[in-house]
Amino acid sequence: MDTPESSVREIPKWVRRNAQNNTIPALLGLVVFTVLFVGISGFSYLGGNAYRTGHRGQFLWFLAADLVCVGALVPFCVPRWGGRWILQLSERFCSQEGRVKLGSAKPVRAVRGAAIGFALCILASVIAGILGLISSRFMQPVSALYVVPFATFLILVQRPMSSYLMLMWPALYAVHAILILAGGPTFRGRWDVLNMLIPTAGYGLFSTLIALLYSRYALFRLKRLARERVLTKGDGLA
Amino acid sequence: MPDLDRTIHEPARLRILTILSGVESVSYNFLKTTLGLTNGNLGSHLDRLERAGFLEVRKSFQGRIPHTDYLLTKAGRVALAAYWATLDAIRTGANGSR
Numbered sequence: 001m002d003t004p005e006s007s008v009r010e011i012p013k014w015v016r017r018n019a020q021n022n023t024i025p026a027l028l029g030l031v032v033f034t035v036l037f038v039g040i041s042g043f044s045y046l047g048g049n050a051y052r053t054g055h056r057g058q059f060l061w062f063l064a065a066d067l068v069c070v071g072a073l074v075p076f077c078v079p080r081w082g083g084r085w086i087l088q089l090s091e092r093f094c095s096q097e098g099r100v101k102l103g104s105a106k107p108v109r110a111v112r113g114a115a116i117g118f119a120l121c122i123l124a125s126v127i128a129g130i131l132g133l134i135s136s137r138f139m140q141p142v143s144a145l146y147v148v149p150f151a152t153f154l155i156l157v158q159r160p161m162s163s164y165l166m167l168m169w170p171a172l173y174a175v176h177a178i179l180i181l182a183g184g185p186t187f188r189g190r191w192d193v194l195n196m197l198i199p200t201a202g203y204g205l206f207s208t209l210i211a212l213l214y215s216r217y218a219l220f221r222l223k224r225l226a227r228e229r230v231l232t233k234g235d236g237l238a
Numbered sequence: 239m240p241d242l243d244r245t246i247h248e249p250a251r252l253r254i255l256t257i258l259s260g261v262e263s264v265s266y267n268f269l270k271t272t273l274g275l276t277n278g279n280l281g282s283h284l285d286r287l288e289r290a291g292f293l294e295v296r297k298s299f300q301g302r303i304p305h306t307d308y309l310l311t312k313a314g315r316v317a318l319a320a321y322w323a324t325l326d327a328i329r330t331g332a333n334g335s336r
Binding site for chain 2: 005011013019088095219223226
């Protein structure tokens with residue numbers, strides 16, 4: 001039955017949905033990594049071209065730019081520094097509307113084990129790629145064998161702090177791999193890097209953006225519910 | 239007929255407790271922007287809930303910026319659950335007597 005206070009009883013659900021889908025830190029992290037990754041790949045490519053064509057001055061400039069990108073990437077890879085900077089930055093974005101804490105991350109031994117296994121799988125596939133055991137066309141489908149289970153595990157293990165919407169990322173990654181195996185087109189030559197960049201950063205950005213949009217919708221619903229007239233004498237309660 | 243807890247029954251305070259019941263903690267700014275209350279109004283409601291033992295206040299610093307977070311205490315959680323139960327009982331009684 002719909003009672004005058006039904007809307008108030010829905011408030012906790014929308015607070016949680018707002019907080020679970022607030023992917024601003026993840027989005028900022030992804031943007032930083034993508035920009036630096038594109039910078040490193042782009043400057044390496046341009047530097048290589050400049051070197052081959054004998055433009056020594058240009059080569060040195062591109063090399064310096066590449067080193068700056070690599071130098072910037074290193075601290076962002078250390079959670080103690082990079083994670084803290086990204087959190088501080090996202091706090092600035094949300095300082096006006098405030099913050100919600102759903103719970104504290106519990107140190108799970110299984111996460112550490114899975115992360116080590118994940119890193120070993122990446123290393124093995126990179127070595128296999130260098131040795132020519134895996135062609136660049138099948139690099140993404142092979143990586144899907146460990147990226148999809150690891151990402152799914154990581155999202156589920158962080159429940160209730162993470163959103164089910166983020167499962168879109170591994171799902172899209174798996175679909176991408178299936179399409180390539182089914183004969184779908186891949187990028188070649190100078191655009192080869194996009195074969196991995198689109199499934200990782202591209203789908204990641206897409207999923208976090210969708211979650212963020214849902215979080216904004218949840219906040220909108222929450223504000224409407226929280227500001228509604230609640231109970232009055234007319235409701236026969238006071 | 240059972241009585242409703244007057245501290246919780248006030249609309250703004252009921253909303254504050256309901257927001258807190260869904261999460262671990264929320265900041266002062268979140269409550270202010272979500273409820274659309276003035277600083278004075280929100281402050282007095284929070285003060286009343288804290289004095290009743292329903293809220294816990296946690297103050298911290300991030301760098302040089304002070305943060306105030308609010309948590310629902312165990313007593314607050316029990317009181318809110320009792321409030322909803324009482325409200326349901328009143329409504330059931332009212333519907334039954336019609």
